[in-house]
Amino acid sequence: MIQVNQLYHSYKHNKDYAVNNVSFEIQEGEIFGFLGPSGAGKSTTQNILTGLLPMQKGTINVNGLDIKKPNRDYFNTIGVSFERANVYKKLTGIQNLEFHAKMYDVETDDPMKLLEKVDLADAGGKKASDFSKGMLQRLVFARSMINKPKIWFLDEPTSGLDPATASRIKAIITEKQKKGTTIFLTTHNMYIADELCDRVAFIVDGKISLIDSPRNLKIKYGERFITVEYIKKGNLMTERLSIVEQKDKAKLNHIVNNYDIQTMHTNEATLEEIFIKVTGRGLLE
Ligand SMILES: Nc1ncnc2c1ncn2[C@@H]1O[C@H](COP(=O)(O)OP(=O)(O)OP(=O)(O)O)[C@@H](O)[C@H]1O
Numbered sequence: 001m002i003q004v005n006q007l008y009h010s011y012k013h014n015k016d017y018a019v020n021n022v023s024f025e026i027q028e029g030e031i032f033g034f035l036g037p038s039g040a041g042k043s044t045t046q047n048i049l050t051g052l053l054p055m056q057k058g059t060i061n062v063n064g065l066d067i068k069k070p071n072r073d074y075f076n077t078i079g080v081s082f083e084r085a086n087v088y089k090k091l092t093g094i095q096n097l098e099f100h101a102k103m104y105d106v107e108t109d110d111p112m113k114l115l116e117k118v119d120l121a122d123a124g125g126k127k128a129s130d131f132s133k134g135m136l137q138r139l140v141f142a143r144s145m146i147n148k149p150k151i152w153f154l155d156e157p158t159s160g161l162d163p164a165t166a167s168r169i170k171a172i173i174t175e176k177q178k179k180g181t182t183i184f185l186t187t188h189n190m191y192i193a194d195e196l197c198d199r200v201a202f203i204v205d206g207k208i209s210l211i212d213s214p215r216n217l218k219i220k221y222g223e224r225f226i227t228v229e230y231i232k233k234g235n236l237m238t239e240r241l242s243i244v245e246q247k248d249k250a251k252l253n254h255i256v257n258n259y260d261i262q263t264m265h266t267n268e269a270t271l272e273e274i275f276i277k278v279t280g281r282g283l284l285e
């Protein structure tokens with residue numbers, strides 16, 4: 001659906017690239033994640049894809065159309081949620097959505113319904129200047145859905161939100177995907193990437209170092225071991241056994257058949273551990 005080829009961007013218009021030869025493809029209906037630390041070039045890439053930043057070098061193809069200068073049709077089909085809440089502070093929550101809805105030529109959603117979705121129905125009549133940071137973030141998120149976008153760009157959609165609110169946002173994202181929305185999501189949070197994304201790209205210093213599904217990455221980089229805790233003659237025992245070596249597999253079988261198992265875990269690598277292995281950098285640097 002979206003093909004990005006050899007994209008570059010330099011804010012200084014020199015060889016100091018914030019986005020450096022980035023190529024990737026997003027399939028229709030998938031959640032494609034950009035995972036990387038602060039300053040990696042995630043927002044810059046999103047801003048180029050949404051036409052906020054001019055395209056300096058590279059190609060972007062959406063549904064067979066070359067997006068050199070995004071046109072009105074493209075604008076009508078995308079939704080953009082920003083990292084920083086750029087709303088009209090003097091307008092109320094609902095007025096912000098109503099105003100934004102007027103910018104589209106396509107059918108838009110009911111602002112109140114959207115505010116309800118993000119738990120802002122009660123605050124809808126308040127001026128945005130009285131909103132907390134988390135409320136502003138939810139307002140921007142709700143606003144990004146107003147034109148029922150086919151392609152949805154989400155820049156750090158849950159950062160800084162409390163766990164319950166973050167869960168609500170994640171549920172909305174999953175629900176939209178089920179209805180066929182294609183989603184580009186940027187984050188430095190490995191849990192979000194792991195939970196929501198069909199595929200993630202690791203990005204550091206403007207460069208993508210790999211693209212794969214969280215599951216494949218964990219299988220590829222995870223240790224092939226299982227840790228089992230069991231009770232033997234009244235004592236709690238712990239064994240760490242390979243799940244590929246015959247001898248360990250036989251031992252595991254023996255334990256499972258003869259003792260009371262307390263816990264059993266595979267030693268999966270986390271996305272952050274894999275990220276460090278692959279890029280040599282942590283996500284919070
Ligand atoms: N408006 C700007 N002018 C100049 N340099 C910029 C501008 N915006 C970003 N940069 C630089 O470009 C690089 C990439 O920034 P970008 O905002 O794309 O990173 P990011 O991955 O979104 O980071 P974060 O996780 O902090 O949001 C950084 O070195 C940043 O300092």
Ligand SMILES: [Mg+2]
Nearest residue numbers: 042043044083
């Ligand atoms: Mg950013």
